[in-house]
Amino acid sequence: MLRGSEWGRWDLHVHTKNTAKNDQFKSRDMNEYCEILFKKAIKKDIKVIGITDYLNIDNYKKVLDFKENIYTNNKFTDDEKDKVSDIFIIPNIELRLDKIARKSLINIHILFNPAFIEEVENSLLTKIEFPISTDLSASLNRHGLIKLGKHRDPRLNDEEAYLEGIKHFCVDYNRLIKIINENKLLKENCLVFVANGDNDGVSGLKTHEELLGSTSSNSELRDSIYRQADGIFSSQISDRNYFLGNGKDSSGKIIDRLGFLKPCIHGSDAHTENKLFEPDQQRYCWIKADPTFEGLKQILYEPESRVHIGATVPEFKNDYEVIDHIKLDNNDVFNKEIYFNQNLTTIIGGRSSGKSTLLQCLAKKLNKPLAENKESENRFSHIKDLSSNLQIIWKDGREDDSRRVEYFYQGHMYQKSTNKGIEDIIKEVLLQQKPDIFDKYDEAISNIKISNTTNLTEYSNAKEKIKALNQSLEKLGNYNDVLSQLDKLNEKINKLNLSELNEHELEYYHNKNNVLVENNEKSEKIISILSKLDNLNIDDVFSFHIKQDIPSYKDIPWDLSDEICDIRKYIENEINKSQKEYRKKLESEIDRLSLLNREIENDALFNRVKALLEKSLQATPILTQIEKEKTKKINIENINAEIASFQRLIDEKYDNIEKTWRLMFDELDNLIDSINNISLNKGQLIISSSQEFQVISFRGFIDQRSGLAQSLVSEIPLIKTKEELYQFFNKIKDGLINQSIKLRNSFSLEGFITEFFSDSWFKLKYDVIYDGDSYNNMSQGKKAFVVLKLNLECSDSKCPIIIDQPEDDLDNRAIYSELVSYLKTKKSERQIILVTHNPNVVINADSELVIVANQHGSKSFNTNGKKFEYISGSIESIKAEKESTLTLAKNTIREHICEILEGGEQAFKLRERKYSF
Structure with a gap:
């Protein structure tokens, strides 16, 4: 089962029985030692062992021989034999450099590709010489070391002289690097690490960071050693941070001074059986790579994300949130199972190779829409049939197609980057941060509108009451006329x-x-x-x-x-x-x-x-009339008092209406403050909100009801605040009162007031600020990328992410500088499975697993002529069958990437030098 690059324990510094120095092993012989070594390795689940010795690889060969003959060993069960067979053994030669540290010699470790042992012995070790005298030197081989030992003490036998020679043989560092650099094959198949520790190493008793911060007479030589080294043997956190540019010096300064960022590795440095695979303080070395020499080289290109020193694996995901593999039962597909990495899985292939089909079947089985709407989804009706027999197996072993995933179909980010789409996404993000944020606002606005409806109803009723009372006054006559009539009648009485x-x-x-x-x-x-x-x-x-x-x-x-x-x-x-x-x-x-x-x-x-x-x-009718006029006078006074009372109610209600109307703005301000105070902790990604006047809605309301002059209507788009809106309302109201403005359809002033105060006419406006740019000022590609970030970075969900060709929605710069960076960060938190045709997404995002799709054709052959076939592997995978006629089998994953993805070779080169000059 191929899941690509996975974390495993690598102990790259393990000594053996009969090691040339400080042999404290209690095993009777190498055979017993190897039994203990591999039993412990199985128990500790060790993937790679660096068999280490001083100046030679003899013991490495013995351990390798033991491993290669494991199936004839009756001390191991069949299961143990299989596990031993899978452990990768790598030779590690430990060398001493000339005396340049304060209190000790400097250790250099050279790790070799086991496939090139002969080249190492013939092209490197025999060419390294140690000067014995002015005219005599010793080569770094058994004969040369015996020669050196006997030169120091002629009384020693060959074995004693050999050990004495190892004890005193020192390497000229510049000569060593020159030999390696002059041999391309050698350079490609060995890695040089500078040791660092309390008693030896380039820094003596100091950490690397302390040493490089000091000034001394040999600082240039030290810098040269660091510059030429591929990495550092150190478990110190401060060293790791320093060489990754996260310490005292920035990454730019480290690259400028030392050539490139350096990975730190560590080992148990075992000299006893008890110490095997047990470094101090459980500072285990974890490497995320295939257990091969090519896998080890990946830490040079990804010195931070591919290697970790610590007690546990650095990345953790819940098993129920990782898709382990799918089972296929389709006559058109050769594969019966396809596995996924828990981090980043990329699927590549030529046109119509089945790469997107695989993803669509996966999404369909998980009940995700394949397009924006049903009409568009009809194009994928065949996917339903293809996915009907597909089974999704999660890492916890359960088959389940109801679990949550986030699926981005092709073109999804572009479609969602429209204003409506981005609003929905922002709301979803805000709801994740504060689930009740909109409910509280909606409830408050609803209560305000209910309150204002009551005020407006009472206001309108009072207006109607006054209207009816005025009609009654009209029937009674003018109050002053009544008073005048009473005076006249009283005058007539006097004349009688x-x-x-x-x-x-x-x-x-x-x-x-x-x-x-x-x-x-x-x-x-x-x-x-x-x-x-x-x-x-x-x-x-x-x-x-x-x-x-x-x-x-x-x-x-x-x-x-x-x-x-x-x-x-x-x-x-x-x-x-x-x-x-x-x-x-x-x-x-x-x-x-x-x-x-x-x-x-x-x-x-x-x-x-x-x-x-x-x-x-004759006074009687006059007196009767006087009584009538008196009654009329009293009625008029009572009605006027009632009108005055209703007018006070109208003034009170109008004041309440205006104040309540303004409360809608207060609630909107509170909502905006709540949104703007939400901390997303997503670096340069900021969500902000503000009030926006609904020009179209308000203009529609005005145009339907009034015959305003064009000059007045033209002021509507200029309204920006509630005060400007209120001033505009008063203009219309005053015009209606003095009849300089008329409303259509017999719409009354009271009706106009009621409708105006029933809404705030402002809505919530969202904006996303990213990298200093407001959303509306971004390019379409950048908008689409922000959609992706909002959907995923601001989500609390840890479910898998499935994306179909995201680069189609993004511009090239966004793909490399933004998407790649995002994928590298996010994949440690959530499983990502995506289809791509861009090499940068695969290579520079350091895809842990690459799935290559192929459709059978006249020039591209699949196994048994099946229509679709898939092959999987890591970027560093070296598996290939060069003599095969099958398209997928004959090339390595890297070769497939370079052949299928335009610019693949360039992307690999970019990856290999991105942390260097």
């Missing part, structure tokens, strides 16, 4: 020689006369009641009649008829009694009224005015 009478006396007379008339009416009613009372008898109360033929029963001395007659007599007596009492009360009331009337009739003032009035009968 009723000078002895004044208005007060007349009013007194009329009041008394009204009482007299009222009392007489009451007395007449009482007399009528008395008459009816006299005629009332028991038969009027009870209408039933007792029949006389009810027989009696002889045995019971009781007659029902007699009994009923007695009851009748009793009731009749009670009625008579009540009649007498009621009559007495009525007669008493008549006497009271008669007494009151006699008092009035005997009243001197009453009789004097009555006498005068009887003499002036």
Whole structure:
């Protein structure tokens, strides 16, 4: 199963039994040592072992021989044998340089490609010499080391001399690098690492950062050693940060001084069995690559993301959020299973090779739309059939097509980069940060509108009341005219020689006369009641009649008829009694009224005015009219008071309407502040919001209802704030009041006010600031990239991301400088599977797995002639069958990339020098 580059433990500094220096191993022999070595390696899940020794690779060859014969070893189970066979063994020669550090020699480690051991021995080791005297030198081979040892002590035998020679052999660093650089094959197949530690290494007792920050007589030589080295042997965090440009010196300064950023690797430096694969403080070396020499070289190109020193793997994803592989059951496809990397998987291929089809089937099975709308999706009806038998297996082992993924179909980012699309995305992002942010705003606006609707209704009702009251006033006449009429009528009374009478006396007379008339009416009613009372008898109360033929029963001395007659007599007596009492009360009331009337009739003032009035009968109609006008005057005053009361209510409600209307702006301001205060923590990506006047909606409202002058209508687009809008409203309102403006369709002023104050006429406007640019000022390609960032960077989701050819929506600069950077960062957090035809996306985003698609044709052959076939591997994969006639099998992944993707070779070169000059 090919998942491409995956994290694994690499221990690149392991000594063996019979190591040339400091051999503390307790194993009886190399065979026993190897058993312990590989048993431990299996237990620790070690992928690569760097067999290390001083100045030679003899012990490496012995370990390699043990591994190659593992299937004949009865000390291992079949499963263990398979695991041992998969462990990659790499030779690591440890060399001492000339004395240039303060307290010790400097260690240099050269890691070789095992496939080129012969070249190493013949082209490198034999050419390295150590001067014994002015005219004598020793080569770096067994013969030369014995020669050196015996020169120092002639008494030693060959084995003793060999070890003595190793102890004192030092390498001229410049000579070493010159030999390597002059041999292209050698240069391509060995890596030089400078050791660093407390007791040895280039910095002696200092860290690299401390050493390079110091000034000393041999600092130039040190810089030269660092510059020529491919990497550093160090587990110090400060060293790692420094050589990646994250320490005291910037990456630019490191590149300028040392040539390129340097990866740091580490090993257990085991000299005992207990120390095997157990470096101090669990500072394990993790490398994300194929367990090959080519995989090791990837840390040169990605010194930060491909290697990690620590107790655990640096990247973690939940198993239920990683698609492990898919199972295919399709006669047109050769593959039965296709695996994915948990980081970045890229799918490449020529036109119609099935690369997008594979992604579409995956998305369809996961119930994701393949296009913007149903009409466009009809083009993919065949995908439903192709994906029907597809099974999606997640890393937790479950088959599940209901789990969440984020799918970006081809052209998705471009379509979503429109204003409406970007608004929806921004809202979704904001809701992830504050789920109730819009609900609170909508609820507040709804309550405000309900409140204002109540105010507007009461305002309109009060206006209608005043309208009705004014109509009543019109019927009553003018208040001043009524007052004038009263003056005229009073003047007529005066002219009737009723000078002895004044208005007060007349009013007194009329009041008394009204009482007299009222009392007489009451007395007449009482007399009528008395008459009816006299005629009332028991038969009027009870209408039933007792029949006389009810027989009696002889045995019971009781007659029902007699009994009923007695009851009748009793009731009749009670009625008579009540009649007498009621009559007495009525007669008493008549006497009271008669007494009151006699008092009035005997009243001197009453009789004097009555006498005068009887003499002036023509004053009566005038006096009657005076009473009518007085009543009218009172009614007018009451109506005016009621109008004034309603007008105060109107003023109060209008004030409330305006204040409540302004609350909508306050809520919008609060929402804007809430949005602008949300911290996305996404570097240069900022979401901002503001108020925007709805010119089109407001102009439509105005144009429908009014016949405004064109000059007034032209002011609408200039409105920017609520105060400017309110000023414009007042212009229209004043024009309606003074009738310089007329509304269409008989629309009233009150109707205009109601509709205006029912809305704020402003809406929320979003903007995205990225890299200093406002969204509307971005190129279309940059907008599309921002859509991708908003969807993914601002999302809290950790589900897989599936993208079909994102570069189609982005310009070239965005692809390399933005998309590549984004993919490299995001893939450590979320699984990404994408189809691309751009080499930069594959290579410079350091795709962990590349899937190559091919459609069978006359010049591109698939296995068994199947229509579609896929092959998978890492960028560093060296697997290929050069003699094969099959298109996919005969090339390495790198060769496929360079052949299929235009600019692939250039992209590889760019990757290899991006952290160097």
